[in-house]
Amino acid sequence: MDDAPAGGTAARIGLYLLLVVVGALVGVAGALVQAAWFPGGLVLSLAGATGLFSVGAQLAGGRGGVGAPAAGWLVAVILLTTTRPEGDFVFGAGVGSYVFLLGGMVAAVICATIGGFAPPGGPSARLGK
Structure with missing residues (x-):
């Protein structure tokens, strides 16, 4: 049923794992x-x-390319917001940290909904073509 070769599936999984790790680092x-x-x-x-997020979408050719680095980014950022037993944490309670948290999530949503994910060689969405 699935026409994708096993090597293509393994490469796609590897790409998504790489995007998750790079998202966490970013x-x-x-x-x-x-x-x-x-x-x-x-x-x-x-x-x-x-x-x-934008490059991930272009590399993967779909919204999963946005979701993978966004998931890594979100997990890393959330883990950095938790306080440690010593009372230290990376984020302060300023406006900048909230803008970073919300702005990154909004950026992921915008990159996922902006479109342009038509498969190569697929039918054109423009009329008259």
Whole structure:
């Protein structure tokens, strides 16, 4: 029933796992940068996350390419927001950290809904073509 070869499925799974790991790394890096150079660090960290989500969608050719790095990003960011027994945590209670959290989630949703995921060689959506 499935016309995809086994090597293609393994490559796709590998791509998604790589995107999850890179998403987690971008989340950790963004968490550190957004507070260090406010407001430029916040813009840089959100731009990095948005770029990763967009490139993931293009590499995977679908919305799963956005979901995989977004899941890694979200897990990393949520784990960094929890307090440790010593009372330390990475995120402060400032506006920048909330903008980073919500902005990254909004960026993932925008990249997933922006479209352009037609399979190559598929029918064109434009009329008259």
